[in-house]
Amino acid sequence: MQSKSSPKIVVIGGGIAGLSLAAAVAGWADVTVLERETHLGYHASGRSAALFTETYGNRLVRALTLASRQAIVGGGFVAHRRGALHVGWSGDDAAIDRLAGELQALVPSVRRMSAAELNALVPVIAAEATCGGVYEPDAVDVDTGKMLAASASALKAGGGVIRTGEDVRAISRNGSAFEVETAAAVYPADIVVNAAGAWVDLVAAMAGLSGLGFQPKRRTAFLFDAPAGADISGWPLVVDLHEQFYFKPDAGRLIGSLADETDTEPCDAWPEDIDVAIAVDRIEQATSMRIGRPSTPWAGLRTFAPDRTPVAGFDPRLPGFFWLGGQGGYGFQVSLTLARLSAALMRGAPLPADITALGVSAAALAPDRFLVPAATP
Ligand SMILES: Cc1cc2nc3c(=O)[nH]c(=O)nc-3n(C[C@H](O)[C@H](O)[C@H](O)COP(=O)(O)OP(=O)(O)OC[C@H]3O[C@@H](n4cnc5c(N)ncnc54)[C@H](O)[C@@H]3O)c2cc1C
Known part of the structure; x- marks a missing residue:
């Protein structure tokens, strides 16, 4: 005191x-x-997606994240051992190999996943549609x-x-x-x-x-139902290699996002219908999921230094x-x-x-x- x-x-x-x-x-x-x-x-x-991933961001961000793991785990802030999966598509083999090598050097548990393994983990992505991915098993959801x-x-x-x-x-x-x-x-x-x-x-x-030139950037997200009968509890966060979308389980449903970064003035951010629609379309194109009508759309500002x-x-x-x-x-x-x-x-x-x-x-x-x-x- x-x-x-x-x-x-x-x-x-x-x-x-x-x-x-x-x-x-x-x-x-x-x-x-x-x-x-x-x-x-x-x-x-x-308004965040509540993920803790040691492979995200630039070198310094990754270092700051690595230094936080003990406090996140020790503080009892881990909600779920989620995992994170970067998915590549046709023609992305070289980029996925490169990413796997780069991320493994930083986080040894990261590994290259084949198309068949990826399909077994996230069955809504067909093995023929993907060239495999890069899997970070120790990414966690935080509370x-x-x-x-x-x-x-x-x-x-x-x-x-x-x-x-x-x-x-x-x-x-x-x-x-x-x-x-x-x-x-x-x-x-x-x-x-x-x-x-x-x-x-x-x-x-x-x-x-x-x-100092800070720029708020809007990011849009929403919830949707899991495919009927699917057990999504073991799914990781699935992020498109080109950051065109991501989705991850959240309390029995799925969070979807456009992974957008739209420059915005500081404000109480609000989702644009068109951004939700584009995200739905991209997720439907990449998977066998049919989202229909998403619920509870939201947006938040991620603010970056130059x-x-x-x-x-x-x-x-x-x-x-x-x-x-x-x-x-x-x-x-x-x-x-x-x-x-x-x-x-x-x-x-x-x-x-x-x-x-x-x-x-x-x-x-x-x-x-x-x-x-x-x-x-
Ligand atoms: C969709 C989305 C997904 C995300 N996913 C993740 C993720 O998975 N993992 C992760 O680690 N991060 C994630 N983030 C990022 C994370 O949410 C932010 O980096 C973090 O919340 C920023 O915290 P902050 O305290 O800097 O800002 P804020 O939470 O915005 O707090 C700043 C506060 O300052 C107050 N304020 C401003 N001006 C004044 C004033 N003049 N007087 C008094 N108060 C004032 C505001 O009201 C505000 O409450 C995500 C963000 C978004 C939007």
């Missing part, structure tokens, strides 16, 4: 990024999380609700506070400290954490900073202003590692050794990489 001299940290954003960071610093800081919506995890964090709730509980247990329904509308300097203003109150802070998801660049602008690597670090232009953005399509798989790493940066402590051992450095995640150095006279 903190003392009067504990640093005051205000976290803007009550998604998985902000909450996990807040929980990680609650032991030594006086933390307040401010969330605009009336409940936590309303935006991207409430995202439990992850959000666990962070919120740990934060409160450490004496931290969560204020929902508080829209941050101004950030100003008062001496060496900040004042973070909502309609309800002004919160003093030594450190402001910008974990505002799709809104990160807009929140930075409130503090007088130009943005290099598709998350940003975690202090802004060199404004002491005490900390960026925690760009979790893209990997927020749940990387959040616990980013929270530990960010907490170390805030304390001025070395990064945890298990994270640096995977080749992650503070510089690789720092906002500085997007800032043009001032010209020397």
